[in-house]
Amino acid sequence: MPAADRCPCGLPQPYAECCGRFHEGRQSAPTAELLMRSRYSAFAVGNPEYLLGTWHPDTRPKRLRLEAGQEWTGLEILGGTGGGLLQNEGTVEFRAHYSYRGHADTLQENSRFVREGGKWFYVSAL
Template identity: 70%
Template sequence: MITDESRCPCGLGEPYGVCCGRFHRGAATAPTAELLMRSRFSAFAVGDTEYLTKTWHPKTRPADLELDPGQRWTFLEILGKTGGGLLENEGTVEFRAHYRQHRHPGSMHEKSRFVRADGQWSYVAPVN
């Protein structure tokens, strides 16, 4: 169970409540593509499907999102990024997300595309 005082799953080392928790609660929006990526990872870690849906681009968002209760997201590595800064409207973030599924470790590697419209970043899709 992650509380506001717990270390944020995104890997920045801050307490969840002042790190990604503020984005999940709607108290702030992620100012960069990387911070949106980190907050989405944390949303997977805490099971916040509402935030995941809200930050998924409407053209690529699934109609229904169900998380596997046997999968626990444990660690995020940011491997690279292009664009996605404070004054940009597009960017990519390459990452490796680690998890445990039914006691077995695993990871997924993806380079994701993000866009910003009306001041809000959203996840679009993996980049091939």
């Protein structure tokens, strides 16, 4: 599969079949990890609306501006707890690689997620 067709989240599917289906609203992410991956992909493809829509209302900012000149280059899932198909809370620890104005860096976070009304939301970093 050409690199341009691969999903930014790192799973081996094309973007349209992977995180694209969540970004377009065709499906909701069924697990905390898939929501986290889809949020990473939203940063990578420049989709702040999806990021805000999957941010829990109690912690969501009023607006979100993505940094021009920031390119997301890779994602590693380091671990997690809960967050499965039959659970309502979970954490996902990850390392996101990016380049900002030509300088490579990483962001590592352990994120908290909750499911409400059948939909997963990002709450905050732990």
